[in-house]
Amino acid sequence: MVAFLIGCDLGTTATKTGLFDTEGNTLAIARESSNIIYGRDGSVTQDPQEMLLSVVRTVREVVEKSGVNPRDILAIAIDGQMAGIMGVDARGEAATPYDSWLDVRSAPYAEEMKKAEDLIIKRSGMGPSINHGPKILWWKHEHPEVYRRIAKFTVPACWVAQKLAGLQGDETYIDYTYIHFSCFADLERKTWDEEILGLFDIEKEKMPRILAPWETVGTLRAEWAEAMGLPSGIPIVAGCGDQAANTLGAGVVKPGIAFDIAGTASCFAVFVDRFVPDVQYKTLLFPRSVLEGYYYPMAYINGGGMDVEWARNELFRELVHNPDAFARINEEVEKRVVPPSGIVFLPHLRGRNCPTQPYLRGVFAGFSWDHTREHLFLAILEGIAFEYAFYLKVLRELMPEIHFSEVRVIGGGAKSAFWNRLKASILGIPYVTLNREEFSIWGSAMVAGFGVGVFANLEEKAFSSVAKVSVFEPDEGLHRQYREFLPFYLETMEKMNEVMTRFRSLIR
Incomplete structure (x- = not known):
C-alpha cells in the first residue's frame, strides 16, 4: 500500500x-x-x-x-x-x-x-x-x-x-x-x-x-x-x-544514548528509563519522552552556537563571508595548537540557564602572551564541552547505574569532525553523526504514523530509521588530561558568578 x-x-x-x-x-x-x-x-x-x-x-x-x-x-x-x-x-x-x-x-x-x-x-x-x-x-x-x-x-x-x-x-x-x-x-x-x-x-x-x-x-x-x-x-x-x-527522529530511544543538538543553543540530553528530578543542582530539566515510561533529562547553553559565530566574526574577520569559514578555522587550529588549549572559557555570554545564573558572562581564564586566536577558538569549543561534562556529572550522581553508550549529534556543529572528536575526548563517550538532516519533522511524522496504526512499534521504527555515518572515538590520553580541567572550569564559573552577581549593575 x-x-x-x-x-x-x-x-x-x-x-x-x-x-x-x-x-x-x-x-x-x-x-x-x-x-x-x-x-x-x-x-x-x-x-x-x-x-x-x-x-x-x-x-x-x-x-x-x-x-x-x-x-x-x-x-x-x-x-x-x-x-x-x-x-x-x-x-x-x-x-x-x-x-x-x-x-x-x-x-x-x-x-x-x-x-x-x-x-x-x-x-x-x-x-x-x-x-x-x-x-x-x-x-x-x-x-x-x-x-x-x-x-x-x-x-x-x-x-x-x-x-x-x-x-x-x-x-x-x-x-x-x-x-x-x-x-x-x-x-x-x-x-x-x-x-x-x-x-x-x-x-x-x-x-x-x-x-x-x-x-x-x-x-x-x-x-x-x-x-x-x-x-x-x-x-x-x-x-x-x-x-x-528531535530525539525520536534521531533514534534516541535506548537508555544510555545521549543527544547533542549543536545549533544556536547547545543542548545535551540522555535517554533514560526512570524519573529522578534534579533537586540538588537544579540544572537538569526532566522531560517525558514520546515513548511511554521514558525521559530525556537535558540542559542547554543558551547561545552556545552563537559563541562560535562570535569567535569567527571577531577573531577571524577575514573569513566572515567565506562559506567554508569554520572548516578553515578548524584546519588552522589543528595546525597550530596541541589540545588542551590551557585556557578555560565560560560559554555563557548572556547568562547561564542551567542552573539559572542570569548575571554570569563569558570569561577566558588562564590565557597569556603565548596564546593565539587559535587557542582562544579551541577554548570556546572546549568550554561548551566542559559544560556538557558538568551535565554528565550531575546525571551520574542522580543515576549512578547508567552507562552512556554514544552521543548522537545533530545541528550545524555536527558537520565539524574536529569538534566531534574533541567533545568525544572531553566526555569520554563516542560521538556519532547520522544520515538524516530533518529530525523533528520526521519525529512528528512517526508520531502521526503510530497514531493511526502504520507502525506497530514506535521505538523500533525510530531506532531503525536512521543510520550512523561516522563514529568519533575518544582519545583516552586526551580524556585523562581534560578530566583535570573540569574542576578548573567549575571553580572558575562559581567564583566568576559570585563576582558578576555582586557587580551586576556594571554588566552590559
Missing part, C-alpha cells in the same frame, strides 16, 4: 513541514519564516493565527511539490516550541498572543514561584523559569480581564492541531511531553498537581486535558483541507514538543 505522513515543526524562527513515505524517505520539505513581534514593553510574541496559516501554507506546498495523491496521506502531527504559552477562549479561538519563551516579562513571577522550587522540581521535573507557570501568573495578575476570558492555556502546536480539527475551548489539550514546563504538573502521573496549583491560586479548570502524543484529536475540517490541498477527514494526531520530536 502506498502511504504518506506529514510532520510539521512550529519553530521559533520558522515553520517547517515535511512529507514522508512510511520508510522515512523525505519527499518534500517547505519552510516559512516566523514573524516574531518585539514590543516596546519587552514583550516577544507571535500571532497564533499567523502560526496556524504558516502550517496550512507549508502543508499545501509539500503536497504540491511531492506530487503524491493527497488521498494517500494518512495522518498529520505537529511539534512545536515548548516553553511559551497562549490562552484559548471558550470557542477554541486564541484569547492571547503566543507568549514566547523569549519573552521575559514573567521573570518576577518566576522568582515568586521559587518559594516552592524544590516541590515543583520534585513533581514537575524542573524549576520555575521563563516558562508556563510564571507566564500564567503574569496573565492572572497583570491582565486579569484577559485571564478571565481564557478557558484553557496551551502551546501553539496543540492549538493549531485543535483548530485544524475544529475543537472547542473545553476540548483544548496539551500532550505530556510539554508539561514539565508548566510548573503545575505531576509528571509521573501525567496529571495537574492540585497542591501546586493551590499554592499559586490557579484554577485547575484553566489547565488543558493531557494526552499522549499519538492520540488522534480529530480529523481535518473541510475548510482547512481545501486550503491545504487535502481531502477532509485526515486524522490529526496530538503531536509533541520539538525536542521530543
